[in-house]
Amino acid sequence: MSFIKKYIEQETINRRNFLLAGAYGLGGVAATSMFGPGMARAALTDPAVAWSYRNRTNPYWNEIVSGGEAFVESLGKSKDFLTHLINEGSSEKSLADVKAILAKTNGNLALAIDTNDAPNARPVVEAVAAAGGFVSTLWNKTDDLHPWDFGDNYVSHMSWSDEGPAEQTARILLEAMGGKGGVVHLGGIASNNPAIERLNGLKNALKDYPDVELLAAEPADWDTQKANQVMSAFLTRYGDEITGVHCANDTIAYGVLEALRAEGIDDMPIVSYDGNPQAVELVAQGKILATVFTNPHWGGGITAALAYHAAIGTFKPSDEPHEHREFYGPTVFITPEDAKEFKANFIESVPTYDWTDFWGPSNGQIMYK
Amino acid sequence: MGTVLTRELLVKWAPLIVLIVLILFFAAMEPRFFSMRNFARIGISSAPALMVAIGVTFIIIMGSIDLSMEGTVSVCAVIFAFAFIAWGGTLASVAWLALPLALVVGGIVGLINGLVHVKLKIPSFMASLAMGFVGTGFALLLTGGDRIRVEDELFRGLLTTRWFGFPIMCYVAVAFLLIAWFIQTRTTLGRNFYAVGGGEDLAHASGLNVNRVRVMGFALAGVFYAVGALLAVGRIGIAETATGSNFMFVSITSVVVGGTALWGGIGGVWNTLIGVLIVNVINNGMVVIGLPGYVQDGVLGALVIAAVVLSTDRKSVTFVK
Structure with missing residues (x-):
């Protein structure tokens, strides 16, 4: 029976080692996070890029994502480099997806997201900031949540006033x-x-x-x-x-x-x-x-670009003025007189955007009522 | 005996009575509801839903359920539109072959659906729901999220050409209703649906190949979903992944409101016609009498419960699951 005894002994030691290693690891994480989210990492190298949105059956979100894909292609990567997180209209899934990809990438992430509804923006932003990733939001956030309250990790928010x-x-x-x-x-x-x-x-x-x-x-x-x-x-x-x-x-x-x-x-x-x-x-x-x-193609691309370039340190979000952190997206009126010209410029040939011209087409700082 | 007979008669005719009462109610609230042009509008909104509901009627008579209609409708609509445009884009050319192609696609999707249910022994509820998701995903893969416009004037004649005030799509729907009625009453397959739904063990013991009947039923339902898809595309001139949206709720509700029992063996395609008309009369009538949008869903739910209470004989059911 001695081999059984030996086995149990071995396993006990193994488990103790495992627990000790685990505790050490947790302590290490806690020690890093003591310096605050902004301090955790100044810049990331080659972060994953992800877009989290509702679904692809809607032409609007389809355009948004095509912009995101155009942006990663401008980095010399293939379309597949962009990770798609599809929430199907569920805020819970949206948050769960974000936490999963943060765990997978260990926080080495540039995230563009519409959080599906406004209250969900805060937990998403907090999760990304705590992991040391970078996030830019589109459309949904509550009025009391501001990028500048999170140092550099909450890069920007873009919305439209309709x-x-x-x-x-x-x-x-x-x-x-x-x-x-x-x-x-x-x-x-x-x-x-x-x-x-x-x-x-x-x-x-x-x-x-x-x-x-x-x-x-x-x-x-x-x-x-x-x-x-x-x-x-x-x-x-x-x-x-x-x-x-x-x-x-x-x-x-x-x-x-x-x-x-x-x-x-x-x-x-x-x-x-x-x-x-x-x-x-x-x-x-x-x-x-x-x-x-509202140029969803540009909106989708630039939201991903802002998160990515903040992540790799091209610019430091906290050095930017507020109107570069919360701003309105572009609106272009189309009437029968200019529809033909618009079609030629935007639809028949999708313009090639400069994805480092972050605020060119934007429309001023977001005003709260 | 006398009271039993009246009760049976009442249950049999209750859906029709509900429909007539609803029409009179809405007409009393707003006289403009009671006009030929409005009935044509109700007809237009009912026609695609009727086809889908007839398809699922056969399945429900068997005591199974089919929830794959949204995916199947989308796949058929999208494949039809792609083929129609690739082959010439007008009914006056070989592109008319896209019509039978859509029916074949619907039948194949239904066949797969039935085989998954029977061969893998997955409950029809789960198998068909999953197939529906597969269908929606496949349609999305084909379109990449884009919409395909079907502009051919001949095909759109389904909506724009009218005989006696009603557009052609209403007559197409009636024609397929008659075909469905024929299948239900005059073919072995149709009678076998009732045999399976009325008592599957008994049917099996009598030597009926129940699995074969089930698979055939799902394939047949798929063909009717395809007809629904064609009429839906004819109605708005667009085929897209969202073409199938909402058909699940409307069709299942219609079948049940019409008096076909979810436990199988009872009901038929005429019940479904009445059910579809009840649901569409309610939808149309609520807007016509100017009910605020936020109460419409609630009222629809309450009316559905009321209609089911009136139109199904629940005395014969010992338990409800």
Whole structure:
């Protein structure tokens, strides 16, 4: 029986060694983190680059990611160098993915992320900073969370304020309606910030057009088929009273156009938002009066570029002014007059961007209400 | 005996009564609801959903469930659009072959679905749900997230050409409804669905190859999903990964509201027609009477429960799972 005894003895020693080694390792980590997240590492060498976003079925996120891929290609790497973290609309998965990749890369990470909802931004940023990685966020964060509170590790946040641009497209619509009649609004998912801002934009514009009535505003969930059905029902309820349609985005506008086509209506004034290629084509044909392009390709690329270049030490985020840490993304109006030119410049040939011109096309520091 | 008969009769006709009551209710709230043009609009929104719901009706009659419709619809829509455009882009050319191709693709996806369920002995719920994800993923792989526009005027005639006020897609849907009715009542396969759903052990003991019936059922459902996909593309002129979105909820709800029991053996395609119309009348009616958006989902849920309570005979069921 002595061999059993020997085996147990050996295992006990092994376990003790393992536990000791583990404790030593933890102590080492704790000692490093005592110097604070900004101090942990001044610059990384060859960090992994990851983009965390909702899904690829949506043309908008598809454009975002194409920008991220263009950026890693500009580094002389293949597209596959960019790691895709897809959260499928779940904040929990978004955070879990981030923690997993931090563990895998040991914090040697440049992360671009839309955290799916605003409250999720803080745990994500804290996790990345604690591991010594670098993160840039897009769209979602709470108003009290600021990059400059995290030294260098929270590099930047980019968002868009849609109220102003949506108001401008609404004015184009209301002018086309001759300043009278009835308008319907088909919105995004009711609780989404852009959906709320885009409807507010319409309401602001309507204040100057007292003869136009807002007949109804219904959520169409950014969905073509749902928009199609909601528009059909609007036609039943209001019929000829509808003389203009304000859509919260392009995918909604496609559904609206088809609902109108089914009724043989092809001259209804419509405006939309996002500047997807198909919508630009429809603007060129005069079927949509205006849309707003937010250049998601550039947004996706530059968000990854900011995190990467901060990580390798090209620039030091804490030396930059606040308007370089929190800023609005670009907005470009597309109307029938300039649609052809826009198509040639942005769609038929995707421009090659200088991914170190971090703030060129941006639109000023984010203002909180 | 008299009361039992009335109860049976009531249950049999309850879905239709629910539909009529809903139509009268919405018409009373907003007279414009009750117009030919609005019925045509309800028809347009019902046609693709009806095809998908008929497909899943066969599966539910067998006592199984199929949740692969969203993926299957997307795959069929995308492959149809690619083939249609590659082969000429108009129905007046050989591109019309893309129509039968889509049906074949739907059948193959359904066949795989059925084989996974039967051969690997995975419950239909899980097998089909997984196949649905595979389908959505495959459609995404094909499109890379882009949308494919189908602009051919002839094909879009499904929506734009009207006979007696209704667009052609409504007549196509009715034609396939009649085909489904024929399969259900006049073919061995159709009657075997009821045999499997009514008592699988008994059917098996009687010498019926239950596995074969199941696989055939899933393949048949796939073909109907493909028809639904074609009508969905005809309706908005776009094929994309999201073409299949929402079909799962609408079709399963419609089948159940129409009076086909989830435990199998009861119901049929006419029940499904009524169910699809109930769901679409509710959806259309709520916007038409101007119900605020945020209460619509809640009202839909409550109405679905009410419709199921009225339209299924739950007395014969000893337990619910």
